[in-house]
Amino acid sequence: MTAAFVFDAMLCLLLVGTAVSAVAGRDLFASIAFFVTYGILIGLAWLRLGAVDVALAEAAIGAGLTGVLLIGAWSMLQRRCGDGGNDPAMPVLPKLAAAAVSVTVTGMLALAVLALPVGAPGLVPLVTENLSESGVGNPVTAVLLNFRAYDTLMESIVLLIALVAVWALTPKELWGGVPGLRQHARPDGVLATFGRLLPPLGLVVAVYVVWAGSEMPGGAFQAGTILAAVWLLVVMAGIAEEPRMSSRLLRLALVVGPAVFLGVGLVGAAFGSFLGLPVDFAKALILAIEFALTFSIAVTLALLVAGTPREGT
Amino acid sequence: MNLAEAFTILFVVAGIFFFVAGTVGLLRFPDTHTRLHALTKADNLGLGLIAFGLAFRMPDVWGVAKLGLVWLLAVLAAATVAQLVARAALDRLPDLDEKGGAR
Amino acid sequence: MMLSTATLYALCGAAMIGIGVYGFIVRAHLLRRVLAFNVIGSGVFLFLGALGYRAPQAGADPVPHALIITGIVVALSLTALAVALVLKHAEEAGRAVLPEEDREET
Numbered sequence: 001m002t003a004a005f006v007f008d009a010m011l012c013l014l015l016v017g018t019a020v021s022a023v024a025g026r027d028l029f030a031s032i033a034f035f036v037t038y039g040i041l042i043g044l045a046w047l048r049l050g051a052v053d054v055a056l057a058e059a060a061i062g063a064g065l066t067g068v069l070l071i072g073a074w075s076m077l078q079r080r081c082g083d084g085g086n087d088p089a090m091p092v093l094p095k096l097a098a099a100a101v102s103v104t105v106t107g108m109l110a111l112a113v114l115a116l117p118v119g120a121p122g123l124v125p126l127v128t129e130n131l132s133e134s135g136v137g138n139p140v141t142a143v144l145l146n147f148r149a150y151d152t153l154m155e156s157i158v159l160l161i162a163l164v165a166v167w168a169l170t171p172k173e174l175w176g177g178v179p180g181l182r183q184h185a186r187p188d189g190v191l192a193t194f195g196r197l198l199p200p201l202g203l204v205v206a207v208y209v210v211w212a213g214s215e216m217p218g219g220a221f222q223a224g225t226i227l228a229a230v231w232l233l234v235v236m237a238g239i240a241e242e243p244r245m246s247s248r249l250l251r252l253a254l255v256v257g258p259a260v261f262l263g264v265g266l267v268g269a270a271f272g273s274f275l276g277l278p279v280d281f282a283k284a285l286i287l288a289i290e291f292a293l294t295f296s297i298a299v300t301l302a303l304l305v306a307g308t309p310r311e312g313t
Numbered sequence: 314m315n316l317a318e319a320f321t322i323l324f325v326v327a328g329i330f331f332f333v334a335g336t337v338g339l340l341r342f343p344d345t346h347t348r349l350h351a352l353t354k355a356d357n358l359g360l361g362l363i364a365f366g367l368a369f370r371m372p373d374v375w376g377v378a379k380l381g382l383v384w385l386l387a388v389l390a391a392a393t394v395a396q397l398v399a400r401a402a403l404d405r406l407p408d409l410d411e412k413g414g415a416r
Numbered sequence: 417m418m419l420s421t422a423t424l425y426a427l428c429g430a431a432m433i434g435i436g437v438y439g440f441i442v443r444a445h446l447l448r449r450v451l452a453f454n455v456i457g458s459g460v461f462l463f464l465g466a467l468g469y470r471a472p473q474a475g476a477d478p479v480p481h482a483l484i485i486t487g488i489v490v491a492l493s494l495t496a497l498a499v500a501l502v503l504k505h506a507e508e509a510g511r512a513v514l515p516e517e518d519r520e521e522t
Contacts (some may be wrong), residue, residue: 003421004421005421008421008424012424012425012427012428012431015428015432016428016431016435019431019435019436019455019459019485020433020435022439022451023435023438023439023443023448023451023455027475028445028447028448031448031451032451035451035484036455036512038455038458039458041432042458042461042462044428045425045428045462046465046472048421048425049421049422049425049465049468049476050469050472050475050476051465051469051476051481051484052345052484053481054461054465054481054485054488057475057484057485057488057489058458058461058488061488061489061492062454062458062488062491062492065492066454066491066492066495069492069495069496069499070447070450070451070495070499072499073447073450073499073502073503074447075513075521076503077447077502077503077506080503080506080507081506081507081510081511081512082510083506083510083511083512085445085447085448085512086445087443087444087445087448087451087513087519088423088444090442090444094441094442095442098438098441098442099493100438101437101438101441101443102434102435102437102438103434105430105433105434105437106430106431106433106434109426109429109430109433109434109463110430112428113423113426113427113430113444113463113466113467114423116467116470117470118420118427118470119421119469119470119471120470120471121470121474121477122467122468122470122479122480123478123479124471124474124475124476124477125474127478127479128475136475139478139513140478140481140482140485142478143404143478143481143482144482144485144486147479148439148479148482148483151483151484152486155486155489155490156498158493159489159490159493160497162494162497162508163493165497165500166496166497166500169500169501169504182357188395190392190393190396190397190398191393191397193426194390194393197389201386203472207472219485221485221488221489232496235449241462259441283442299491301493304493304496304497305496307496307499307503308500308504313478
């Protein structure tokens with residue numbers, strides 16, 4: 001108990017320290033590096049809170065993909081605009097006001113936490129009671145794809161809309177082109193070797209994570225992120241090029257996940273309730289949705305990180 | 314405490330020692346390449362020792378195999394990234410002397 | 417009094433929200449704002465997740481976990497949109513700072 005408490009307290013101190021360094025640091029690149037470290041540390045915090053599914057998602061998305069996105073943006077700003085990340089200084093008085101606001105927010109949240117009753121089980125009994133009807137053994141997957149499937153369906157569509165919005169920023173003359181920057185990697189370099197070595201392994205791990213997600217921690221989002229990361233590596237290593245935005249196959253890949261999800265939901269509506277999965281077929285339906293969703297999530301995430309097409313540099 | 318637990322403690326502590334050594338090198342060495350040297354050498358060994366120590370606590374051989382896979386992937390990624398960082402740092406040092414020493 | 421694990425991490429989440437809010441107001445560089453916004457987001461997630469762990473003997477509450485996984489993915493997609501907008505703005509204006517906040521350099 002005490003040793004665990006010491007570990008938790010140290011982890012919280014590290015979290016606060018890296019968050020302060022990420023937000024207040026002078027050098028933008030160092031701030032981003034601190035942010036990635038901070039994301040990995042939050043992953044550890046999730047393990048301490050019994051949330052292995054969230055830890056996987058946080059490490060892959062919160063630290064990994066967000067880090068790639070921010071470092072990419074930093075390098076683009078530097079090369080395109082000569083913007084090294086310098087901030088105009090804020091006068092002292094507004095700074096103090098901002099500090100007061102932030103302390104008030106934290107203080108009120110802290111008071112709210114300390115006022116809560118201890119030992120409330122929340123929705124745990126309700127989920128445990130109905131888990132046998134969900135078709136899967138991992139309660140988080142049961143919530144995501146059965147009990148609250150509505151949220152997940154909406155989320156997959158939000159992802160798609162975010163990509164449409166990013167694509168809408170494409171300059172007219174580049175519309176339909178290859179997303180992101182053209183990559184220059186040495187064809188015989190270490191990155192190219194790594195880019196050839198990792199994809200088969202990444203594919204196996206991703207399929208395993210979806211499959212295992214029905215009984216153990218894992219699932220479509222974590223697996224989709226793994227696939228997206230592998231694809232980004234392949235592109236960065238110069239082994240393959242991003243598909244053109246105008247490709248019909250690509251657009252099909254983007255919508256197949258949400259479409260299968262919506263289709264299952266509509267069939268459910270014909271037999272009773274929208275997104276209501278019959279107990280006997282629940283596991284097969286969930287796995288079908290998850291595999292389609294994993295594929296679409298992977299494509300969408302990879303394209304979100306690549307951004308809009310840019311003329312060759 | 315049985316023998317397996319003793320092995321776990323021994324190897325994990327040894328692994329932590331190498332991580333600390335690598336971190337000290339990162340903080341104390343003067344330039345990118347010597348820092349990378351400290352990091353890659355010490356941390357890869359440290360991770361290997363920790364993975365080996367934890368292998369004694371795995372319930373079955375599959376758990377051990379997964380640990381081995383984690384170690385292998387981390388070492389591969391670390392080696393690749395170290396090469397890339399070293400090359401990027403080299404590009405920023407145009408005035409190397411003949412022997413490749415920094416300035 | 418010993419803090420429970422859940423309370424400790426919820427307080428840590430509250431601190432991270434405060435840190436993020438401060439950075440979001442004070443730092444004018446747009447990429448730093450995106451970063452600060454992500455710090456606020458992960459603070460909210462940690463806060464919510466910790467509240468779902470107030471009865472460890474019953475197990476961690478899977479409903480907040482599912483909400484948080486959803487939230488992490490949505491946060492990434494909005495970060496990607498924000499980054500694309502920041503880059504577009506910087507291409508037009510030459511700097512990733514809003515014009516009305518472009519005071520003297522530090």
